[in-house]
Amino acid sequence: MRRGRGRYRDRRGPCHQSRGSGGCRQVDQSDASREPGSWRSESGGWIRASRAPHHGFSGGADGQSQPRNVQAPRCRRLPRDRGGALRCLQRQEQHLGDGAGRTTHRRYCCGGCQRSLRCDRGADHRDPHHPAQGPRGSWPQGQRHRQEGRVALRPFKIAFPSSVDQACDVAGDNFADARLLAGGSDLLTSIKERIEVPDLLVDLKRIKGLDGxxxxxxxxxxxxxxxxxxxxxxxxxxxxxxxxxxxxxxxxxxxxxxxxxxxxxxxxRPRCWYFRSEDYLCLKKGGFKCYARWGENEYHTIFDNDFCxxxxxxxxxxxxxxxxxxxxxxxxxxxxxxxxxxxxxxxxxxxxxxxxxxxxxxxxxxxxxTPAPSSGCAYFEARERQSFDWALASASVRLTFSGKKVSDARVVLGAVAPVPLRRRASEKLLVGNTISEETIDAACKAALEGAILLEHNAYKSKLVEGLLARALRAAAERGKGG
Ligand SMILES: Cc1cc2nc3c(=O)[nH]c(=O)nc-3n(C[C@H](O)[C@H](O)[C@H](O)COP(=O)(O)OP(=O)(O)OC[C@H]3O[C@@H](n4cnc5c(N)ncnc54)[C@H](O)[C@@H]3O)c2cc1C
Ligand code: SF4
The missing domain is CATH 3.30.465.10 (Uridine Diphospho-n-acetylenolpyruvylglucosamine Reductase; domain 3)
Structure with a gap:
């Protein structure tokens, strides 16, 4: 789960701007309200929705209560907190009182309560009658390994193959319960978050010849x-x-x-915070609903977002x-x-x-x-924190030139769809044309065709336009077509 992303911004700006922008529509926007200007009659409604408090549980589209707040203000650890199980308990109660549950607490508290106390697990969002969910404590495939009230990782073995064939043999023999381990920066976190519950890790790092x-x-x-x-x-x-x-x-x-x-x-694996939280059994993990679609979705997709x-x-x-x-x-x-x-x-x-x-x-x-000699490529991304962060959106472009005109183009958007998204409509517009501000503008607009903006991520459409325009200019410059 991303840290430090629990603060709430004034979302009126980006939502307000995008509401009337061509080619995009809010997920909850009716057909009638897509007519130019007609959304204004509903403005009170959507402004209220954007400003609705995000604490605890609120009504969902299906009338059921929905978890809305998986992040809470950072719980600072002070020197006096060391070993302070009682203070942890007090803080835990405070968090639970906020309706944020264990998810928030375990992310930002000192961890002393994890070691010293039996944890309250917060609201259980599982359906006891769902075959994949079952009653509390019976997660699919024994995902939780309980010991004396604490949740421990399920034990697993590690294999160290020295060749690709050995790795395939050992991983193939164990089918779905084996996971390939490379740098471990994603997989080990996924195991700690109980997204992956392997019996066997197949460590690839001792295989020679794959790092050249x-x-x-x-x-x-x-x-x-x-x-x-x-x-x-x-x-x-x-x-x-x-x-x-x-x-x-x-x-x-x-x-x-x-x-x-x-x-x-x-x-x-995806960084969706509901997916990464062991307290939410969402569609992707075999549950019944996508919590992000009607919840905290500011980092989520603006394309192909019907299911996940x-x-x-x-x-x-x-x-x-x-x-x-x-x-x-x-x-x-x-x-x-x-x-x-x-x-x-x-x-x-x-x-x-x-x-x-x-x-x-x-x-x-x-x-x-090998790229053609007369081609230029560029990658631009926007992040919330410049020091390090996953991209909010990215634009990758390759332009091949024949003289001043584009003879071949690739336009791919990142972090806005479940897959890296090729924008063929933009590519079509670019091929056969010179790169001018008009063609860049048209290509950016075409790239947003079919976008479906969710409640909190309308800003991504503006971001995509800006990033793609920059990437196109840079690729043209590098390919000597600019
Ligand atoms: C704080 C933080 C910030 C990050 N920011 C970014 C970012 O801005 N942009 C970005 O792109 N990424 C970002 N990442 C993600 C990071 O780049 C990935 O975790 C990393 O690249 C995964 O590589 P790994 O070798 O550690 O894979 P592992 O964690 O070892 O494995 C990841 C997955 O890939 C599978 N796998 C690994 N190698 C192979 C293989 N050879 N064949 C088949 N399957 C394989 C594993 O089974 C596992 O499912 C960030 C990660 C962290 C922790
Ligand atoms: S189904 Fe929804 S909650 Fe689950 S990973 Fe996808 S976006 Fe996140």
């Missing part, structure tokens, strides 16, 4: 175990695939980039699409090559997963063809 970068006239081949730091700093990447370097060096922090691998980055609105947060994935990348995937059944375009899956395909990987399949290499 090779370059020839056909393009660049990056080993799946290459860290983001290595990719960002590699001489050939900086020279021939500069936008990949831009994308990787903006991900996370230097420490995380030193361990996070490129394959792990494209396979990372958790965005794909990878910095690397959109840029691999822009460069027409291919993945080498190895399993016990052999090796297959998959275009990055076909790698990601949306919630309508299978809500429980984000890509086509089957259990025991290892992403061993990523290949990017």
């Amino acid at each position: 970068i090779a370059f020839d006239e056909k393009g660049i081949t990056i080993g799946g175990l290459c860290t983001l730091s290595d990719v960002a700093a590699h001489e050939k990447v900086r020279k021939h695939y500069f936008a990949l370097s831009e994308a990787t060096e903006q991900a996370a922090t230097p420490q995380i980039r030193n361990v996070a691998t490129i394959a792990g980055n494209i396979c990372q 609105c958790a965005p794909n947060q990878s910095n690397v994935a959109p840029i691999l699409k822009v460069y027409d990348g291919t993945l080498e995937i190895v399993s016990t059944s052999g090796t297959r090559e998959v275009e990055i375009e076909d790698f990601f899956t949306g919630p309508t395909d299978d809500i429980s997963r984000e890509n086509i990987l089957e259990p025991g399949e290892v992403v061993t290499r990523i290949h990017l063809p």
